[in-house]
Amino acid sequence: MKKKLISSLLCSALIFANVIGTNVYAFDIKIDPGIQSYVDKSKTNAIEAESIYKEIIDTLSFQAYIEKNWNNLTVEKDMDLYNSTDKSVGKPGDILITVFDKTNSDINAITMGSLTTHAAFVDSDPTKVLELFQDGIGNRENDWRTRYKKILVVRPKIDSKIIADAIAYGHTRIGTPFSYFSNMFQKTKIDKYYCSQFVWDCYFKSGVDLDGNGGKAVFPYDFLRSDKVSIVYKQG
Template identity: 30%
Template sequence: VEEQNTKKSRSSNGKMGTVGDILITFDNRTSGWNHGHAAIVRKNNDYIVEAWPDDGVRVYKNNWGKRFKTAYKYYVKGADEEDYVNAQKYAYSQLGKPYKLNVEKHFTKGFYCSQLVWKAWYEQGFDVDADGGFIVTPADIAESKLTVEY
């Protein structure tokens, strides 16, 4: 009963995931392209780190489950606790960098949402880009053999 109440409490406030987990939605749309959005969960799950247009890389409250109609959480296969902590630390260390729709995903003077998440995990030795292309989309991360929805 206590576990069920905890789950209900978490779902009612929209918090999703734990430290370093990847959050994805397919709600965001620009110019008719339903590209989605991605973020990484901060250390205590009250907050996420995301790259957001106009704001750049920022910390935002973790209300993912309420903020978006489609809301998914993923863990990374083979990662240990240190990898999760370091992935969110990497994302956090990019705070204040501008939002940029970069052609090259290794560009780090600015970030778009899924690039920030991908790079945070890439720095831990996990390439979560399903197709290995020049850009990485939320769908690439969701379809990666290294990510598991839970």
């Protein structure tokens, strides 16, 4: 009964993603085997399952809102980023977010993200990012400006020491494996990560909680809800 309830709520939320009024969510979803793993291992009761369902719906609704208002988002422009012609984008500690778009060239925009988005953050060397792919966390090339069509650069408005600590901690997590659904709604469980959970954990361990809605999961757009960040660059 419990497994069926959780599975039904997850499926309902994914179906909702295709009917809330934008083409952003109009793509075929292959259900990750991790869903069953999450359902099998979950101790969630009916009340908590309902809370999870509401969080997913809230997240998808907020993503739809961002897409609808994309051209009107408040951006505190960092002109260094706008004037640069490098394929890298962002300054150390900046959080990079991409949204699924049919013209995106890299499938990671949907397969590594949370529902329809993906996140990483910029290393102390801004030509690199700390980023989670299916082979785990890596210190990868920062080619986000050319890799994705639509991106946001989100800058934490915090002390530079905290940013340095977050980056240093991120390096200690290199090699940690990827799993989306197994820890999806247990964001403090870090034996495995999904993309935005990793970014959030690096800052959380350094003393700052950037999850703007304080849910059981942390999705990329949840960073936009935090009063501790500002958008400094928008592309697409």
